[in-house]
Amino acid sequence: MGSRSLQREFSRPTVLRSAIGPLIIAALALGALVILALLLSETPGRTLRYFFLGPVQNTYYAGNMINTAIPLIFGGLGISLAMRAGSFNLGGEGQLYGGAFVTTISAIALGSWGLAGAVLSLIFGALTGGVLAGFSGFLRKQWNTNELISSFLLSNVVVLLVSYLIAGPFQDPETNLIATRRIAESFRLMRILEPSNLSSAVYFALLAVVLVHLYLYRMKSGYELRMVGLNPMFARYGGIRVSWYRIWSMFLSGALYGLGGGFAIFGTYYASVREFSTGMGWNGLAVALIARFQPVAVIPAALFFAYIESGARSAMLHSDVTFEIASIVQAVVFFLVTSSLLQRLGTKRRSV
Amino acid sequence: MNTVIIPILRSAISIMTPLLLAAMGGLFTELSGMLNIALEGLMLMGAFSTIVFAYSTGSLLQGVVLGVLSTMLLATLFALVTLKLKANVFITGLATNLFASGLTVVLSYRLFGNKGVVVFDNIAALPRISIPLIRSIPILGDLLSGHHVFVYISWVLLILVGFSLYRTPFGFRLRAAGLHEKTLISLGLKPDRYRFIAFLISGAACALAGAILTLNLGAFVPNITSGKGWIALVVIFLGQKRPFGLFVAALIFGFADAFSNYAQGAWNIPADVILTIPYLFTLVAMVVFSIYTNRRSRVE
DSSP states (O other), X not given: OTHHHHHHHTSOOOHHHHHHHHHHHHHHHHHXXXXXXXXXXXXXXXXXXXXXXXXXXXXXXXXXXXHHHHHHHHHHHHHHHHHHTTOOOOOHHHHHHHHHHHHHHHHHHTTTSTHHHHHHHHHHHHHHHHHHHHHHHHHHHHHOOOHHHHHHXXXXXXXXXXXXXXXXXXXXXXXXSSBOOOOOGGGSOOBSSTTSOOBTHHHHHHHHHHHHHHHHHHSHHHHHHHHHHHOHHHHHHTTOOHHHHHHHHHHHHHHHHHHHHHHHIIIIXXXXXXXXXXXXXXXXXXXXXXXXXXXXXXXXXXXHHHHHHHHHHHHHHHSSOOTTHHHHHHHHHHHHHTOHHHHHHHTTTSOO | OHHHHHHHHHHHHHHHHHHHHHHHHHHHHHHTTOOOTTHHHHHHHHHHHHHHHHHHHSOHHHHHHHHXXXXXHHHHHHHHHHHTSOOOHHHHHHHHHHHHHHXXXXXXXXXXXXXXXXXXXXXXXXXXXXXXXXXXXXXXXXXXXXXXXXXXXXXXXXXXXXXXXXXXXXXXXXXXXXXXXXXXXXXXXXXXXXXXXXXXXXXXXXXXXXXXXXXXXXXXXXTTTTTXXXXXXXXXXXXXXXXXXHXXXXXXXXXXXXXXXXXXXXXXXXXXXXXXXXXXXXXXXXXXXXXXXXXXXXXX
């Protein structure tokens, strides 16, 4: 599978040099956007102005942009952990949506428990994502089932089932949205940049980055996880339980996605709205790739992605293009992000 | 009994056709050593471009030809970035999917001012073919005769695919690129050239697969492929990367899909739950298959 070659491509960046590749890619992606605007828009100047400046023109848009980045940070961390162990988790969509749903219904059920209820709800959400992804890890460990495809298929099943539950048994009859009931006021995270949607969930996202970084680079288990990804044979001879890390890394990956879903509910949505998280799982994957699976680099990568989305949304509101130009710009990033030719621009002198 | 089973089997044959076509295309890239997860995006591109060209030229044939060419263009981009810029094929595959889903909506909005369902009312129905002799055999006739033309095209292509992969120097070299590329290099041949051709073939085949979806419907629906490209990839693995295996795997999958359509009508199960059946079924089939191969490899 491609996962090990990916690891090699992304190994040992030096901070300054490794920034050159991503910057070139960002520049090329934004260049593609300029071309798109010229081709598709009657008023390209207006489109571009709102795309580039819209997300930062006032606290409302800037706060919303950062808020968009929060689930991407959790997803990016989740993917990074799995990739570091040489596993592919392609089920982020279902893990995030499932985690968000379980967090919502737990929070409604535990409405009178206060802080303990909130923490428990988040844990249940994380467990949901973790078990879903961990199951794919288990299949790989047990029968060598390709976890890339199994996690993807399982995620599709979960997305459909959760949508069914939201529209059916758990629908709130008092709203016109297809959504569950809303969680209690006391469970909602504080808004920290009124009038935008940005909530204190952003602190938890930053905390998660620090914890994942410490886990991977300061703890024995994190070291073993990385060894499994770099060279499973070597790890096995060194006495590391490789098969266990196949499950554990996927579990952690899904748990982070589930947590991202839970914080999206507590911080922004307050109820599971049908298909509210569509695309967040995939974008988490993209973020991890841009960050080259470095936990700390996930933050700027998630902000860059959120910037593209917010820019597209702003251009759609104020000009004549549609939101989906964001997908095209993101695709350009994907096309270029693993190019070893472009990477080498940054790390030239080293013989490959 | 026959009034239930035969319509289900008949619709299974029709449902499996796009899967089989896309899987055949993906077989070339797979055997050349490239994991092609872009079948989904290529199908979507084919679905959109075919119906738009069929609409603007007023001819199904021209629509299909131009649709195939534009999808091959996207496959060329995919191949160039992967092979020339030496990017990871998995990620460029994701990029192709994202690109196709964005581009089709953006173009649909630009051309028709609408990013939802676009109905094309001048699209002729796909020609149906009634096979002489076979149509008069009782059950077989009901099953095999009277399908639209792409069903039979896919069967003919399947034979051609088997022949070209296993009976021609081109096929041997393409498979060698996947099995052991050093052999090719030592013969003075370039593995990447065969991979490039494989990408183009997968683009053309996926275009046909996508064309069926939109031409059958006479409309373009955003994300009309809805995971069929991914399932085609699973069909390749389940079919053990052999042409006949692909046929069986696609048929099994078509049957699961046809059955769930039937169940939805007959038992009044919510649509979301019904839609999980193909994925669950594929997942179970994949796990059973991996248990089987795992056992066998342990014995050997």
